[in-house]
Amino acid sequence: MVGWLGHPVAHEIIREHADVVFAVGYRFSDEATSWWTEGRPYVKENRFIQLDVQQQELAKNYPVEAGLLGDAAATLRELVEALDEMGGRPNAERSSAWIATAKSKFRLDLPDAEKSPMESMVVADRLRALLPRDSILSIDTGTHAHYFSAFYPIYGPRRLLNPGGWTPMGWGPAAILGAKLAAPDKVFVSITGDGGFLMICQEIVTAVEWRLPVIWIVFNDSALRAIRDGQKEAYDGRIIGTEFTQSTDFAALARSMGAVGITVTRIDELSGVMDRAMTCGMPCVVDLRVDPDAVYPPVAGVWYEPSRSPDARMPRGSSRQWTGIYPG
Numbered sequence: 001m002v003g004w005l006g007h008p009v010a011h012e013i014i015r016e017h018a019d020v021v022f023a024v025g026y027r028f029s030d031e032a033t034s035w036w037t038e039g040r041p042y043v044k045e046n047r048f049i050q051l052d053v054q055q056q057e058l059a060k061n062y063p064v065e066a067g068l069l070g071d072a073a074a075t076l077r078e079l080v081e082a083l084d085e086m087g088g089r090p091n092a093e094r095s096s097a098w099i100a101t102a103k104s105k106f107r108l109d110l111p112d113a114e115k116s117p118m119e120s121m122v123v124a125d126r127l128r129a130l131l132p133r134d135s136i137l138s139i140d141t142g143t144h145a146h147y148f149s150a151f152y153p154i155y156g157p158r159r160l161l162n163p164g165g166w167t168p169m170g171w172g173p174a175a176i177l178g179a180k181l182a183a184p185d186k187v188f189v190s191i192t193g194d195g196g197f198l199m200i201c202q203e204i205v206t207a208v209e210w211r212l213p214v215i216w217i218v219f220n221d222s223a224l225r226a227i228r229d230g231q232k233e234a235y236d237g238r239i240i241g242t243e244f245t246q247s248t249d250f251a252a253l254a255r256s257m258g259a260v261g262i263t264v265t266r267i268d269e270l271s272g273v274m275d276r277a278m279t280c281g282m283p284c285v286v287d288l289r290v291d292p293d294a295v296y297p298p299v300a301g302v303w304y305e306p307s308r309s310p311d312a313r314m315p316r317g318s319s320r321q322w323t324g325i326y327p328g
């Protein structure tokens with residue numbers, strides 16, 4: 001992903017090394033461009049080819065060298081054929097080597113796995129290994145979501161459902177029900193914060209009534225962390241109303257509504273719990289006790305609220321620009 005929750009390596013490739021950016025079905029939206037902020041990731045020097053099925057998207061937000069109107073799969077097939085007729089990609093070996101290097105840079109240094117409450121980055125990493133490759137995730141709004149949008153690998157289209165730039169809390173835990181109805185044989189997981197889930201947790205009852213075996217994974221840090229951390233940055237460490245004095249037992253809440261509820265306090269419990277969640281045939285809430293100060297994931301974009309002045313754009317997480325890690 002690039003933009004507000006973009007990975008530093010992806011940003012560096014675009015900003016400093018891309019001869020041309022080929023955008024396929026990509027709208028250059030607010031969230032995906034850090035609200036069109038220079039360098040996060042796009043810069044004036046970038047040149048774009050944009051392929052989209054809707055004409056009005058072409059060059060809507062950024063000027064393009066070439067706009068291609070068409071179905072992505074069909075158009076890409078034709079382009080590959082045309083390239084083959086021209087004798088293949090020039091510099092193919094060099095660019096393949098680059099891609100291999102870039103992929104290796106996406107590996108993370110994970111924080112302490114043994115800790116309790118747990119490190120969210122470790123949880124996200126383990127979940128990728130435990131969930132099927134074609135499982136479908138919805139994320140919600142808040143810090144918990146950043147661990148997934150920033151570096152959780154997605155292996156196919158429409159497998160990460162994202163509330164986008166308006167970031168409405170509670171969207172992810174509810175959206176997962178509609179998604180499950182559309183593809184009943186897949187594993188559906190809602191990644192949500194405790195604050196967001198509290199806004200919409202009555203939908204557990206809907207899932208029980210409709211017999212929809214979805215899994216909600218609640219990153220329970222007893223805080224509205226995204227806002228709390230913003231307060232700390234803006235007000236010299238002071239916070240107000242963003243740490244809960246009363247925590248919620250989401251497993252008990254789930255059981256009170258007829259669903260399965262499981263609490264996880266240590267990472268070594270996660271594998272068994274996910275097995276149970278995926279095989280119980282019932283809606284299931286997994287209450288994960290995570291550290292409200294868990295190590296932040298590497299993101300290199302900025303968030304911008306339109307009412308704030310451009311000077312007040314807030315870098316969160318890693319604001320480092322990560323330059324110079326590739327050979328020229």
Ligand SMILES: Cc1ncc(C[n+]2csc(CCOP(=O)(O)OP(=O)(O)O)c2C)c(N)n1
Pocket residue numbers: 141142143144145166167168169170192193194195196197219221223224225226227
């Ligand atoms: C409906 C709604 N209200 C308020 C906000 C502002 N907001 C963004 S993130 C956040 C906190 C989210 O808390 P939680 O779900 O616990 O996630 P965490 O950041 O703790 O991981 C708030 C209040 C919002 N995006 N949507």
Ligand SMILES: [Mg+2]
Pocket residue numbers: 142193194195219220221222223224225
């Ligand atoms: Mg929270």
